[in-house]
Amino acid sequence: MENTVSSFVFNSFGVNTYIVNDDMGKCLIVDPGCQYKGEETELLGFITGNKLTPVGIVNTHFHIDHIVGNTFACNTFSLKPQCHKESKLFWRTAAEFGSVFGINVENLIIPTDFIEEGDKIAFGKGCLEVLYTPGHADGSVCLVNHAERYVISGDVLFRDSIGRSDLPTGNFDILYQSITQKLFALPDDYTVYPGHGPKTTIGYEKQNNPFLR
Secondary structure, three states: OOOEEEEEEEOOOOEEEEEEEOOOOEEEEEOOOOOOHHHHHHHHHHHHHOOOEEEEEEOOOOOHHHHOOHHHHHHHHOOOEEEOHHHHHHHHOHHHHHHHOOOOOOOOOOOOEEOOOOOEEEEOOEEEEEEEOOOOOOOOEEEEEOOOOEEEEEOOEEOOEEOOOOOOOOOHHHHHHHHHHHHHHOOOOOEEEEOOOOOEEHHHHHHHOOOOO
8 A cells, every 4th residue: 555645524523534654554543533433433444454554643632523533543453642742621621522512532541642843753664743733722733744745734724714713722823823834834735634624735725725814
């Protein structure tokens, strides 16, 4: 299997869950959003069907829609989630927020493996570089693969839109800086894989995103 990014739209929030793999079958699961049994079956079936070996689970941030599948993924593949340490507010309040939306996270696995700006997350011969990009939520990160020229942007940057800044720890000015100073420092041809909705490119968003003009 070639180096690739595979996406799945999961849960009632339409979260993009990503599997990124190298050409030898090592992979990372980014933002496991499996809320329902059928979604768990779909994710597991893709991994086993393509003979992939998950070596890590990474959360771009710890909002409930991006972590609802963490327990399933962690228990299935004997892994623990990786995230930024500033996400702690959200794992402390996950059960409370989950209950509002009918999502049971009572068995949430608390992260103990933290990633920071500049860290390299390896999956076989592949690698994702961590950018710390708060503004939508404390602890929010983007993940860049320079060799394959893409970035997984979580809920920081979308096609023609940006992440909300009116949720707890959100701040529009900080979000704007995260996008314009870090993501827009990437080359225009880098593909952007967002946390919701269709993919885009850095160049397209520089030219067209109405929130960043």
